[in-house]
Amino acid sequence: MPNFKQINNIGEHAVDQFGFIDQCHQKNLKTALVTIVGIIGRASRKLGAHMVVCEDGTYAGSVSSGCIDGNVVALALDAIETGQSKRVQFGEGSPFVDVKLPCGGGVDLLILPMPDADVVRNFLDQLMRREAVSLELSEAGISLAERESRGEIFQFTYEPKIRLCLAGRGLELLQFCRTAAAADFEIISYTPDGADRDACAAFGKAFQLSANGDVNNLKADQWTAIILLFHEHEWEPPLLEQALATDAFYVGALGSKVTHEARIEALKLRGIDQASLDRLRGPIGLVPSMRNASMLAISTLAEIIDDFQRRRSNG
16 A cells, blocks of 8 residues: 655645646546535534545645544545545544544545546636636536536535735735745736846746836736735836726735825826725735734735635625
8 A cells, every 4th residue: 555645735725636636647647536525513624625635645635634634545545446436424423433523523525536537627727717617526426517417416616716916026025925825825926126026936927017017918807916015106006007997806005004095196196986996905914014024915915815705705
């Protein structure tokens, strides 16, 4: 039996988990997809959380706080060997009486060996196009929601990763890139400084910002947050005008309350309407007056996540 080894550099988002399946398929390695399809009481992972297990014993993701993952990997490897799907329950109500969840609840897992390669590829393609996609899972396998599947069906809808578009220069820009990368955001940065662009490229896509502040094809959809990180605020008006014309769920800019008031007046002179101005956040961050670039990044990313979760809750 292969040794179990968790791959720690694969994120928790579906695009990462299913990307791992796709990578294994390209190497002619079999996989099993493990999904939480039911929760009893409390659990450390959400409904629909995944773990992907490869036949070589490597796995990505988690369906617990680590307390049952080894057992789940063993069951997934057995499913790969037999080619048979299975439903298993851990914790409350489970037949595995010697395996307990510290949270005191229970999880119902669906283990699907050899998920269909074409479905996985189409699923990934749709997410990479920044589109929401629904997936149906049953003991018969996986399919995109528009197709039929047999047996008891569990349907989950997946959204693209939160995209963070940053424009700025200097330490704040680099710290935002570094912190957002650790939080598994998709990052696109724009800067007039060549050295900053090269540094930011280690964390995502990085582009040179033109002297007139124009961003060609600003990629901002409903899953995008835009932040300006300039101390030279003359860069801001054309960039903010473009940002506020997009569907981005969050638009903010670095600076004090006084700076923000001056920014609003400058945008009014450019003809920006009040509804758009009301969308602009400033000063940014949950904690006011942060003068440390790392702490400002953490504070602002927390604000972005809070806004995103509120938007989802309000439907």
